[in-house]
Amino acid sequence: xxxxxxxxxxxxxxxxxxxxxxxxxxxxxxxxxxxxxxxxxxxxxxxxxxxxxxxxxxxxxxxxxxxxxxxxxxxxxxxxxxxxxxxxxxxxxxxxxxxxxxxxxxxxxxxxxxxxxxxxxxxxxxxxxxxxxxxxxxxxxxxxxxxxxxxxxxxxxxxxxxxxxxxxxxxxxxxxxxxxxxxxxxxxxxxxxxxxxxxxxxxxxxxxxxxxxxxxxxxxxxxxxxxxxxxxxxxxxxxxxxxxxxxxxxxxxxxxxxxxxxxxxxxxxxxxxxxxxxxxxxxxxx
Amino acid sequence: xxxxxxxxxxxxxxxxxxxxxxxxxxxxxxxxxxxxxxxxxxxxxxxxxxxxxxxxxxxxxxxxxxxxxxxxxxxxxxxxxxxxxxxxxxxxxxxxxxxxxxxxxxxxxxxxxxxxxxxxxxxxxxxxxxxxxxxxxxxxxxxxxxxxxxxxxxxxxxxxxxxxxxxxxxxxxxxxxxxxxxxxxxxxxxxxxxxxxxxxxxxxxxxxxxxxxxxxxxxxxxxxxxxxxxxxxxxxxxxxxxxxxxxxxxxxxxxxxxxxxxxxxxxxxxxxxxxxxxxxxxxxxxxxxxxxxxxxxxxxxxxxxxxxxxxxxxxxxxxxxxxxxxxxxxxxxxxxxxxxxxxxxxxxxxxxxx
Numbered sequence: 001x002x003x004x005x006x007x008x009x010x011x012x013x014x015x016x017x018x019x020x021x022x023x024x025x026x027x028x029x030x031x032x033x034x035x036x037x038x039x040x041x042x043x044x045x046x047x048x049x050x051x052x053x054x055x056x057x058x059x060x061x062x063x064x065x066x067x068x069x070x071x072x073x074x075x076x077x078x079x080x081x082x083x084x085x086x087x088x089x090x091x092x093x094x095x096x097x098x099x100x101x102x103x104x105x106x107x108x109x110x111x112x113x114x115x116x117x118x119x120x121x122x123x124x125x126x127x128x129x130x131x132x133x134x135x136x137x138x139x140x141x142x143x144x145x146x147x148x149x150x151x152x153x154x155x156x157x158x159x160x161x162x163x164x165x166x167x168x169x170x171x172x173x174x175x176x177x178x179x180x181x182x183x184x185x186x187x188x189x190x191x192x193x194x195x196x197x198x199x200x201x202x203x204x205x206x207x208x209x210x211x212x213x214x215x216x217x218x219x220x221x222x223x224x225x226x227x228x229x230x231x232x233x234x235x236x237x238x239x240x241x242x243x244x245x246x247x248x249x250x251x252x253x254x255x256x257x258x259x260x261x262x263x264x265x266x267x268x269x270x271x272x273x274x275x276x277x278x279x280x281x282x283x284x285x286x
Numbered sequence: 287x288x289x290x291x292x293x294x295x296x297x298x299x300x301x302x303x304x305x306x307x308x309x310x311x312x313x314x315x316x317x318x319x320x321x322x323x324x325x326x327x328x329x330x331x332x333x334x335x336x337x338x339x340x341x342x343x344x345x346x347x348x349x350x351x352x353x354x355x356x357x358x359x360x361x362x363x364x365x366x367x368x369x370x371x372x373x374x375x376x377x378x379x380x381x382x383x384x385x386x387x388x389x390x391x392x393x394x395x396x397x398x399x400x401x402x403x404x405x406x407x408x409x410x411x412x413x414x415x416x417x418x419x420x421x422x423x424x425x426x427x428x429x430x431x432x433x434x435x436x437x438x439x440x441x442x443x444x445x446x447x448x449x450x451x452x453x454x455x456x457x458x459x460x461x462x463x464x465x466x467x468x469x470x471x472x473x474x475x476x477x478x479x480x481x482x483x484x485x486x487x488x489x490x491x492x493x494x495x496x497x498x499x500x501x502x503x504x505x506x507x508x509x510x511x512x513x514x515x516x517x518x519x520x521x522x523x524x525x526x527x528x529x530x531x532x533x534x535x536x537x538x539x540x541x542x543x544x545x546x547x548x549x550x551x552x553x554x555x556x557x558x559x560x561x562x563x564x565x566x567x568x569x570x571x572x573x574x575x576x577x578x579x580x581x582x583x584x585x586x587x588x589x590x591x592x593x594x595x596x597x598x599x600x601x602x603x604x605x606x607x608x609x610x611x612x613x614x615x616x617x618x619x620x621x622x623x624x625x626x627x628x629x630x631x632x633x634x635x636x637x638x639x640x
Contacts, residue, residue, distance in 0.1 A: 011440050018432065019449045022504065025464050026452070028472060044472040087360075094357035102354060110362065117369055119626060121565055123598045124619040127612050128372035128379060131386060136367065139316050142326035157368025160361040189353045218457030220568050225603075237459045241572070244463055251467055258460050265455045273448055280454075280509060281516045284554060 026262075033058055033259045037252035058256040065253070067246055070260060073239035080148055080223075080235060081216045084155040088212055089205045091156065092163035097193055099164065100171040101179070111168065114161040122158070122221060129154070130225055146231045151223060155216055163208045166283060170204040171197065210279030217265065236261050298342040305335025380613035386606070397613035405583040407614065409590075410597040411621075412582075414564065417499065417593060418625075421563040425503055426555055429510030434540075436511065437518050447515070451508035458505070462572020465501045469573075491578030491590030498591065501569050506562065510555050517551030518544060553633035560629055564622055567595040576600065594618055 031050050032040045039049030063070045099107045130145065133154070137144035144150035174197065182192045220237040227233050229242055240261050247253050269276055309332035315325045337359070340352050380397055382389045401407050436447045453461065470486040477483035487493040521544055529539050545552075570576060576592025589597070598618060602611025 008440060011435060011438055015435055015440060015442075015446045018435075019446055022453055022508065023449050025461070025468060025504075028468060029464055032467075041471065044467075044475065091360040095361040098354045098357045110358070113370075114365070117365070119561075119623055120369065120373060121595075121615075121619055121622055123565075123595055124376055124612075124615040125369060125372040127386065127602050127608055127615070128376035129368060132367065132372050132375065140312070140326045140329050141316070141321065141323065142330075153364055154368050156361065157364035157366075160365045161369075164361065189350050190357075193357070214455065218455075218460075220457060220459045221599075237457050240463070241459050244572075251471065254463060255467065258464055261460045262456050266452070269448075269452065269455055276455075277447070277451065277512055280451075281512050284509075284513050284558060285516065285551075 026266075029255050029259050029262075032251065033256040035252070037250070040251045040255070055256070058252055059260065062253055062256045062260060065243070068239055068243045068257065069234070070239070070257070073234045073236045074260075074264075076148065076233055077217060077236040080151055080155070081213060083148075084152050084159065084216050085209050085213055087152065087156055088159050088163050089209060092160060092167050092208065093198055093201055093205065094193065095160070096164045096167035096171055097197055100168050101176070111164070114164050117161045118165065126221065126225055133226065146227055146233055148233060151226050151235075154222060154226060155212075158222070159212050159215070162283075163212065166208050166211075167201065167204055170201065174200055204282075206275055207279040207282045210276050211283040214265075214276075214280075294342050294344040298339045298344065301335045301339030301342065303339075305332045305337075305339055308332030308335065376612050377616055379609060380616045382609055384609040384612065386602075386608040393609070397610050398617070401610060401614055401617070405585050406587050406589050406592075407597060409580065409582045409587055410592050410594050413495070413592070414566075414594040417495075417502075417566065418560060418563045420499055421502055421506075422556055422559045424499070425507050425510055425559045425563075426552070428503060428507045429555065430514050432507060432511040433514030433518055437515055447512070450511055453505045454509040456505070458568020459572050461501065461505060462569045465497070465504075465569075466573055469497055488574060491580045494574050494578050494591045498566075498569060498573055501573060502563065502566065505569070506559065510559060513551060513555055513558075514548070517548035521547045549633075553630070556633065557626065557629060561622065561626060564625070565595055566593055567599065570596045571599075 028044065031047055032044060034050035034052065034055040036049060036054060043049065062068060099111050133144040133150060137147075137150065142149070144153065178196055179192050182196055183189075187195070218237060219235075220241065223235040224238045224241065227235065227238060229238065229245075234242065240257055243257055244254050308328050312325045312329035312332060315322060315328075337356055341356060343349075343352060345352075379389065381392060381394060383391045383393050432450055436443045436450070456464075466488065469488050474484065474486045487497040525543060525547075526539065529543055534542070570591070570593050574591040576589050576596045578588075578590030580587050580590035589600075592600070594614075595618070598611050598614045601614060602608050
């Protein structure tokens with residue numbers, strides 16, 4: 001498998017060109033976020049007119065814009081994502097453990113239902129979901145639409161199947177003797193789960209958290225339907241969509257807003273690159 | 287455990303009774319129609335009390351069963367309310383004149399027959415299939431080539447791998463707007479000075495469709511590449527060594543050894559691109575919102591770049607035709623399920639042959 005010098009150089013050139021292509025849009029967002037509106041239109045590719053002073057000015061314009069309400073949207077997205085991820089990991093682990101360790105007819109039926117549901121596209125449930133949530137909310141007196149608890153509830157419902165599927169595959173590989181030994185020592189089943197099984201799930205919980213986290217943070221359709229385009233509560237993608245709609249072609253506002261929206265993901269990726277890449281691959285292979 | 291048994295029993299029964307009473311009272315308030323603000327929290331508190339009562343119930347033989355129930359309950363409950371019930375209701379609504387709030391009449395198959403008389407909908411189906419086929423081929427070929435590139439022995443593969451994957455981290459709405467900027471402000475300048483092309487790719491239905499494909503590949507090929515890299519890394523080193531000793535060149539190794547050995551990875555990747563291209567919505571919405579004129583079946587349509595998922599959304603939400611949108615969604619589900627089952631069947635039979 002030795003490479004001669006010629007092909008190796010050619011490969012490097014190709015690799016660099018592709019990297020330039022994939023990174024070019026990010027570069028454009030950054031440099032144009034640093035310019036005034038007329039400089040963006042006049043020279044979108046060059047650095048002419050770009051300055052850090054203008055960057056902070058643009059970002060300030062976006063953040064203080066009352067139509068955008070950046071921090072409120074950012075906070076909503078962060079809360080929804082974090083709570084959904086914690087609950088999905090906890091409830092998903094509990095459900096997967098029960099399904100895995102009880103070979104009854106019921107656990108098989110539940111598991112098969114979860115797996116079959118993964119093929120259901122969101123479009124086929126979304127319309128009835130809104131009316132169901134509205135009716136349930138009216139009936140029990142807790143707002144399910146336009147509310148953070150409602151959207152977390154929906155993410156538990158939609159993310160549950162994949163989470164259980166991946167976690168079950170992992171729990172199958174944990175020797176059952178561990179649990180038998182704990183039971184002989186007088187450990188209750190719930191104690192066995194929380195003290196022995198759950199800590200062992202750490203690597204696979206990292207995987208599902210990455211998969212679910214990328215989905216929930218970037219998801220647009222579900223929050224836009226449940227929270228409404230002009231509702232009081234917005235997640236970041238919904239807020240960006242509404243903001244762009246009201247400032248068509250104002251690239252000096254849209255691009256810094258896009259920059260702010262993608263920045264958390266990019267920072268996270270730089271910090272936890274290895275885990276994210278592994279998580280994405282493992283999730284797909286299972 | 288045994289010494290506190292009697293204490294536990296009264297605690298458990300107390301919680302069960304109080305919880306049931308709270309839930310009952312809240313439900314009575316709901317049914318009677320007294321809309322007081324505390325009935326929701328009361329219901330939840332009651333349900334938690336019942337679960338706690340069950341948990342403390344002093345029994346050895348049924349304890350495991352109770353724990354199983356409590357552990358399964360949260361996900362099963364949310365799953366039922368968000369997926370199972372809306373799915374069943376949605377299929378039912380597709381046979382009615384549902385308007386998003388209530389049902390007036392049962393209309394049989396009227397929604398299903400009327401959508402096939404609409405050329406705009408047929409166009410969306412055709413366009414979606416075209417999009418899926420083109421992307422399934424291009425994303426897989428490009429992803430695979432990038433995987434070969436990143437698993438070759440050049441320096442800095444970690445950096446290349448990360449930068450190819452980076453677009454996949456960004457949500458479709460935001461990257462749709464970023465690319466809208468590129469197509470309408472940046473690319474147009476380059477093409478104008480190079481070939482005198484002054485129109486943006488997005489201004490014409492055909493080129494706008496190509497633009498959506500470009501963005502989709504940009505976003506997705508890096509992800510597919512990661513899976514192929516993992517697949518390629520499972521090809522045993524000694525097999526490759528044996529091949530090179532036998533005088534196999536790079537091309538033979540690739541087609542006779544590497545590709546057959548990663549057949550299961552190819553299945554996974556085609557399945558992933560198929561379902562994700564089929565469900566494409568965000569980029570479609572942000573980039574063109576489905577607009578663009580096109581001549582089809584003797585009519586001039588205004589939804590030249592509108593794919594199925596966006597068509598369903600616009601039918602129901604923008605045009606406020608919920609029942610028709612729901613019927614289209616059911617058809618969408620049937621097509622998606624059928625296509626994925628066929629695809630997995632074909633790939634599985636191929637794998638066995640190899």
